[in-house]
Amino acid sequence: MIHHVGLATDLYELTMAQSYLEHGKTGRAVFSLFVRKLPERRNFLVSAGLETLMGLLEKFRFGDTELRYLRSLGIFKDWFLDYLREYDPFRCQFYALPEGTIFFHNEPVLQVEGSLPDAQILETLVMNVIHFETLVASKAVRSYLVAGGKVLIDFGLRRSHSPLAGLLAARASYLAGFMGTSNLQAGMLYGIPVLGTMAHSFVMVFEDEEEAFRAFAESFPDRTVLLIDTYDTLEGAKKAIKLMKEGIKVVGVRIDSGDIAQLCWEVRDLLDREGFSHVKIVVSGGVDEEDIERWVSQNVPIDILGVGTKMVVSADAPYLDIAYKLVEYEGKPKFKLSPGKATFPYKRQIVREKEGGFFVKDRVIRYTEEGLVQKVRLPVPSLKEARERLMEQLSQLPPALRSLQKAQYPVEIE
Structure with missing residues (x-):
């Protein structure tokens, strides 16, 4: 997934670690990962990326290749490179929200406890991995909440910021x-169902649209979904109907452009009038949660939605104000007082209060074993379990927080 994982960090993590060791600052430290403030258009966030992070930490090592590069920089001392050769991130302990947990501002998503140099070195990787998957999951769940049970498919790989970003x-x-x-990579690695249709290039390479449709149906007789908007969407729908009248099985038709709502109504009418009400309508092309909410409220006859670009880059909120800060050292509280960047001391726990089956308030307190934050043990819960956890928590989310409109939720920090 990532080569030379030990070097997937910032220079200052290692320079600080060397200086800590030189000056005897090797006591027990706790670092906390949290989001200072929710983006303007987010009512909550979804914790994600823990399984990915633990997998990368198993590879977070400094071997001959990495150490040779670090030595070439002329910055680090030989004894520190020897320390890195023996470095093992699992000398630290991790306390985290299980994946799929809903959380809010100033709540600990992940806390790392270990010797100060050991825990400091992990800052960059921890922030990077948890930030990205949490960012995307928190964007994607907005589409899920307004989709009204319609099927959602990730179409984002081609416009993601890298193949790795697309995978995650x-x-x-x-x-x-x-x-x-x-x-397909996500399908293989995570067991996620894979789905797809065709591109406009497939239609254009044939002499006419009908020939393209016939060719695709011949190649994939049991999973024929036809892209009907290359030239004229309604004419494309009529050609699909012609094939079906001949006995060719068509599972669905896809519309990727134009006035989506109007076209869906007209295509649905054509299909239903000819007795093909079972054929699904798939919509794609710059779809986001705002589109989905509008179409669902108008009862637009869409069955499946391909959501891509705006989700994988979290277009309306492309980053979280996430931080990894020292909160405790040798049992003493550590915190910042910087304006706008103040932090809270000590390892912490989240206690969630409920009434009538719904969340009503979170309290962030000094760490105890009872609460949402759990000590991480390998293997961590699976992606399927994380998904189930989120579905359960969404059912307990106050209706105002399920909306795309901004709403507040009380978080008390003791």
Whole structure:
């Protein structure tokens, strides 16, 4: 997934670690990963990426290749490179929200406890992995909440910020309620159902649209979904109907452009009038949760939605104000007082209060074993379990927080 994982970090993590060791700062430390403030258009966040992180930590080592590079920089001392050669991230202990847990601002998503140099070195990787999957899962779940039970598919790989980002976004969106992905790598690695149709290039390479449809149906007789908007959407629908009247099985038709709502109504009418009410309508093309909410409220006859670009880059909120801060050292509280960046001391726990089956308030307290934060033990719960956890918690979320409209939720920090 990532080569030379030990070097997937910032230079200053290692320079600080060397200086800590030189000056005897090796006591027990606790670092906390949290989001200072929710994005303007988010009512809550979804914890994601823990399984990915634990997998990467198993590879977070400094071997000959990594150490040779670090030595070439002329920055580090030989004894520190020897320390790195023996470095093992699992000398630290991890306390985290299980994946699929709903959380809010200033709540600990992950806490790392270990010697100060050991725990400091992990900052960059921890932030990077948890941030990205949490970002995408928190965006994707908004589509799930407004979809009204319609099938959602991740179509985002081609416009993700890298193949790795596309892979992890597929994972995060599946956790958040999507039913499948077009990403074959995600299908193989995570067991996510894979789905797909055809591109406009397939239609254009044939002499006419009908010939293209026939060819695809011949190649895939049991999973024929036809892209009907290459030239004229309604004419494309009529050609699909012609094939079906001849006995060719068509599972669905896809519309990727134009006035989606109007076209769906007209295509649905054509299909139903000819007795093909079982044929699904698939919609794609820049779809986001705002589109989905509008179409669902208008009862637009869409069965399946391909959601891509705006989800995998979290277009309306492309980053979280996430931080990894020292909160405890040698049993003493550590915190910042910087304006706008103040932090809270000590390892912490989240206690969630409920009334009538719904969340009503979170309290963030000094750590005890009872609460949402759990000590991480390997193997961590599976992606399927994380998805089930989120579905259960969404059912307990106050209706106002399930909306795309901004709502507040009380978090008390003791």
